[in-house]
Amino acid sequence: xxxxxxxxxxxxxxxxxxxxxxxxxxxxxxxxxxxxxxxxxxxxxxxxxxxxxxxxxxxxxxxxxxxxxxxxxxxxxxxxxxxxxxxxxxxxxxxxxxxxxxxxxxxxxxxxxxxxxxxxxxxxxxxxxxxxxxxxxxxxxxxxxxxxxxxxxxxxxxxxxxxxxxxxxxxxxxxxxxxxxxxxxxxxxxxxxxxxxxxxxxxxxxxxxxxxxxxxxxxxxxxxxxxxxxxxxxxxxxxxxxxxxxxxxxxxxxxxxxxxxxxxxxxxxxxxxxxxxxxxxxxxxxxxxxxxxxxxxxxxxxxxxxxxxxxxxxxxxxxxxxxxxxxxxxxxxxxxxxxxxxxxxxxxxxxxxxxxxxxx
Ligand code: SF4
Numbered sequence: 001x002x003x004x005x006x007x008x009x010x011x012x013x014x015x016x017x018x019x020x021x022x023x024x025x026x027x028x029x030x031x032x033x034x035x036x037x038x039x040x041x042x043x044x045x046x047x048x049x050x051x052x053x054x055x056x057x058x059x060x061x062x063x064x065x066x067x068x069x070x071x072x073x074x075x076x077x078x079x080x081x082x083x084x085x086x087x088x089x090x091x092x093x094x095x096x097x098x099x100x101x102x103x104x105x106x107x108x109x110x111x112x113x114x115x116x117x118x119x120x121x122x123x124x125x126x127x128x129x130x131x132x133x134x135x136x137x138x139x140x141x142x143x144x145x146x147x148x149x150x151x152x153x154x155x156x157x158x159x160x161x162x163x164x165x166x167x168x169x170x171x172x173x174x175x176x177x178x179x180x181x182x183x184x185x186x187x188x189x190x191x192x193x194x195x196x197x198x199x200x201x202x203x204x205x206x207x208x209x210x211x212x213x214x215x216x217x218x219x220x221x222x223x224x225x226x227x228x229x230x231x232x233x234x235x236x237x238x239x240x241x242x243x244x245x246x247x248x249x250x251x252x253x254x255x256x257x258x259x260x261x262x263x264x265x266x267x268x269x270x271x272x273x274x275x276x277x278x279x280x281x282x283x284x285x286x287x288x289x290x291x292x293x294x295x296x297x298x299x300x301x302x303x304x305x306x307x308x309x310x311x312x313x314x315x316x317x318x319x320x321x322x323x324x325x326x327x328x329x330x331x332x333x334x335x336x337x338x339x340x341x342x343x344x345x346x347x348x349x350x351x352x353x354x355x356x357x358x359x360x
Contacts, residue, residue: 017158017217018183018190024213025193030055030200033062035192040114040139041072047134048099048126052092055199061090072112075103084270084343091308091346093267098126116140138188145178146191147171150198155181156230157202160219164231238312245275245351246295246320254333255352256322260345266308271332272348275315294324302354306347317351 029035032055034046045065049058068086069075075083078100087096102124106114114135115121121132133144152165155177163177164170183190201208209221220226248256255273262269274295299319306313327333334342339352 013217014181017214018181020213020217021193021197022183022186022189025189025196028200029192029196033059033066038139038188040135042066043139044114044127044131044135045099047131048095049090051131052095053090058090061087072103072106072114075100076107078103080269081343082341085341088270088342088344089346089349093270093343095126101125102127114139116142118142118144134191137191141186141188143182143184143187145175145182145187146195147175147178148195148198150202151178151191151194153204153230154194154198154202154214157207157220157226158214158218160223160225160229162229162231166233238307238310240312240314242278243275243313243315243347244278244297245273245315245317245347246297247273247301247317247351248295248320248322250333252333252335254335255339256327257332257334257339257342257344257348259330259332267345270343270345271334272345273317273351274320274331275347294322295320296323304347304350306350313347315347315351317354 032046034042046058046062049062049065053061065086068082069078080097080100083096083100084093087093090096105124106112110120115124116136118132118136121127121136122129127135130146130148133146136142137144137146147165149165152163152174155161155174156163159177161173161177163173165174178194181190181194197212197214201212205227207226209215209218209226212218212221215221220229250256257271258274260266260268260270260272274293276292297318297320301317301319303314303316306315336352344352
């Protein structure tokens with residue numbers, strides 16, 4: 001085949017893939033709330049939330065956040081404690097703080113509009129390459145390809161290329177593939193279509209190739225080698241840590257919370273049930289007889305697991321009482337209603353979600 005014929009063939013193929021993907025996306029896309037309008041503010045908030053959590057989990061947090069902070073001006077003026085309370089449960093709290101910093105820059109330097117220029121977008125705190133490209137392509141239809149884990153998986157399988165998203169060269173290869181496929185006419189829809197395909201059809205394990213619009217073009221599928229792409233990585237070893245948390249109520253049914261030191265790396269300034277880490281040799285049976293800081297444990301209520309990056313955390317939680325009034329300035333008695341409006345650590349939120357049946 002002559003070189004020109006090859007390139008024509010390739011171009012035809014790229015066109016066909018692009019069209020097949022967009023044709024599939026239009027009727028199949030999920031009606032996610034941030035897709036209802038092309039408001040850059042809303043798209044930016046959703047993209048930041050989606051970096052850490054699956055779309056369906058994000059929805060209630062997104063709606064609550066937009067109710068509380070409906071525009072960039074409200075976010076710029078937000079009180080930190082309200083902001084963190086609203087973000088509570090999503091984790092990665094530096095992202096919430098960066099959102100507010102970026103909102104202030106947008107109000108001060110960009111007339112209240114998310115900038116259209118890639119460089120200016122990248123200068124906003126917390127806005128990385130992926131977020132900037134996603135917002136600009138979806139909100140303003142500027143033709144930038146995006147690359148996240150879902151997109152990388154689809155492309156790696158489609159072209160049977162073992163390109164690793166975590167290496168510079170792998171990222172460059174994947175970005176080139178995304179760039180060559182990108183629809184100049186509908187870049188935002190195209191990017192979302194690739195992400196949607198990765199999230200709903202081309203799953204990491206057991207991709208649903210039988211319903212995939214790209215099956216006819218997919219090299220991994222034609223070789224029955226879907227599990228070879230993208231390359232997998234050896235698992236990072238996890239550290240097991242045990243904690244003990246105590247639920248203490250006063251005579252009016254209020255619950256005792258303690259504030260974490262603001263300078264703490266992990267959730268500094270957040271409120272939590274009184275808790276402490278058990279050392280390796282300490283068993284929970286022994287801990288039952290422990291008292292610490294005037295807190296006496298009474299009844300074992302349950303146990304839960306929580307993962308923070310490479311830490312696998314196990315929390316044993318107890319009903320207890322306080323044998324040392326008054327409380328310190330870093331402690332507070334709060335009602336369940338007040339807790340809803342406070343920045344609470346995820347572990348405490350999980351423990352409290354065990355609900356009134358445990359905490360009678
Ligand atoms: S055919 Fe299968 S492996 Fe290929 S892109 Fe579609 S779902 Fe993924």
